[in-house]
Amino acid sequence: MGYDFRSIELKWQEKWEGEGTFNADADLGREKFYCLEMFPYPSGALHMGHLRNYSIGDMLTRFLWKRGLNVLHPIGFDAFGMPAENAAIKSKTPAHKWTWDNIEYMTEQLKRMGCSYDWRRRIETCNPDYYRWTQWIFLQFLKKGLAYRKNAPVNWCESCGTVLANEQVINDGRCWRCDTPVVKRSLEQWFLRITDYAQELLDDLDNLPGWPERVKIMQRNWIGRSEGARLSFTEKRSGAVIETFTTRFDTIFGVTFLALSPEHPFVEKMCSLSPRADEIRAFVKRCATQSSIERTAVGGEKEGLFTGLDAVNPVTGEVVPILIANYILMDYGTGAIMGVPAHDQRDFEFARKYGIPVKVVIQPVDGALNAEEMDRAFEDNGIACNSGEFDGMPTAEAIPAMIEWGVKRGYCEREVNFRLRDWLISRQRYWGAPIPVVYCDDCGIVPVPEDDLPVLLPENVKFKEEGGSPLADDQEWLTTPCPRCGKPGRREADTMDTFICSSWYFFRYCSAHDDTVAFNADEANYWMPVDQYIGGIEHACLHLIYARFFTKFFADLGLSRAREPFTNLLTQGMVIKDGAKMSKSLGNVVDPNEIIKVYGADTARLFILFAAPPANDLDWSEHGVEGAHRFLNRVWRLVEENLPLLAQRGPSIPMEGLADRRLRDMKRKIHVTIQSVTQDISGEKQFNTAVARLMELLNALQAFHPEGETERSLFREGVETLLACLNPFCPHITEELWSLTGHADALAMSPWPEAEPAALEADSVTVVVQMNGKLRERVELPAGLSKEELQERVLALPSIIRRLDGTRPERVIAVPDKLVNIVVRD
């Protein structure tokens, strides 16, 4: 029982693959559409999140092909990364073998889903043909001075045994991959100067109306622009300059101390100036042992130390003490702050603890602050006081006015600061793209010549028990002549963050196997930008920022025109079961293979698209899957039972040719379905309601029971519409039924149905009659009555006359084709 989805699905999958049905080539004469889903990491097998991601993308792709667009829909594998390496350590399977086996297996799974990819373009980031160009791109960054090495306190994950970029430290200082608390280590590492693009990355968010507001806000927060001023204090004894950054230059008259980060370079110098050198060293050492979580937790204990040195306020000439404070971060602003306890809560808490004076320089509009009695800082806008010539000025005016004044007199400079930091891309791991540089004792850092790329990853490597990258110990691989002088040099042992590999793959798809360039400019200019990108929201401040950065860099190099990679972004929700994300530890994982085996790919796809709108979390329900399967069986039976009449051909009858009410309703149902399904898919991306409309159409067709030639023709039109509209959702069963009903052409490439305007017009409408806004009656009336006619006819209804019982309505509101509201005094 039930239709034989197993053989049907395989049959069509083989046909699509064999014929290259969904292969797309650049064609300037055709309108293009680039539909892309985030490519998977080859972890072993697809999970439900993948199934959802690829069901959405595939449905859209098939829909757009039917609408006549030239659709690029590629797939590949984000194939470098730690799990392969861990598998190599654990099961002694080489990382490349583990990865390639998984890629082949998952490719097979994607085909069994019925995905309409252009398989010719499959890429794998661990393939030397690909990472050669990843390395080439790195060299372009290096050439432009946007890749550099620096020694800095960096994020280190003990468990992963490598450093991490700031974006990869999440959930209160934990590793994005393994959730281990991250610690700070001082190391020399490679960085990409993403901060050079901070302003553009921020500004261009305004040009992305097709992105969810949520993601744009997250990126704005992450980039964290703040406008203010940089000003220099002078250390009294040595005359040394200490720079600070403030967004509240209007509080300059309220400065009562200066505080430095323990890592501030001047701290070391202070030891030779201050009689309290020992104390300073001890304090700095103690701060260094605090974890970054302790240091940066909100409300964490603020600790400080008077250094015995003083600084001069450049504006007032006042002398204030210099302290070292654990709450000052070295990697934001200048690593030193001007302390204004009266108007900054952190400074306030710190000042109270250490007995530092509080000086009020802004009064609230409706009261007077007294420094002694304050129990917290006043951070709001108010009126300046104790601020010389600026007294009486409201904060909003005072900030720009005082900065202008300060700049003119040389006290400060305008400055914009970003929270965004340069991207740390070194990884002390094996399974990644080697950073293509050589260290030479004479020449220093020497880039590997572009012609010598790729720097191949050795395949036979030994992993050590105690961890660490095997590349660092592979003397044979490490040793190489300096490309510049030829003397023995040493390769860079670190590999690149895998987020580099995924920052440009959507360009590579455009000319996937071109071995002369990273990507062909003409092809990229035809296909890019991606028109629809689909993936999880967890990449809001990771991949989605990095990819934007790379795209802008390519544009600046003249490699492509696009300045933004993704025009429209759809962030799909998680797949959950029993109220929680599917995970092995919770034991609530549903295996896509099982679902496809038991119900078929069409059922799986249909359920996924029907169960929830794409942005919502999707609650997995076995019963729901059965419901979807039941629907497909009903579609199958409907066609099977009416096969002889459906196999006939004939023109469809226009609305004008139908007189009978039943037939006109059927015709209307068909065309209203086309209209709303089209809108749901292309407009708000409400795939669940689109499916609901198709279910309604099936219900109507099932109840129709055609008799006679006219009815049979109408029925045929209904079934063909159902199959055509359902095709992007469930491509196999619909294609099979299409061919069973005698169609020679492929449904996949046959045009999407068009709604006939005349068939959308209603003959009659149900008008709601309200009294004082409460529903009282429903009446069937001809469509298109004017307000006056409508009101007249409703007021003449016997039931309404009875209800009014002689009372004269105070007012009557009539909305044509909708309702009449009769307002009466109670």
Added chain:
RNA sequence: GCCGGGGUGGCGGAACGGUAGACGCAGCGGACUCAAAAUCCGCCGUGGGCGACCAUGUGGGGGUUCGAGUCCCCCCCCCGGCACCA
């Protein structure tokens, strides 16, 4: 703390300011069957009434409106992001 997004039947979810609960799931009743499965038909927010009906109902409280799930104000709860960023 700040910034987002949400709270609608037993469940997933629908509703241009205009019939709340489309569609599906679960449940209940019936038909078919020796029986079960499958399938088909019907019912299905809550309270009241034999009944046509009446009242009530979209987290809570106010407001705007002829009319509010939808708009405005206040509050509660859940989810997500950021968080000592100067």
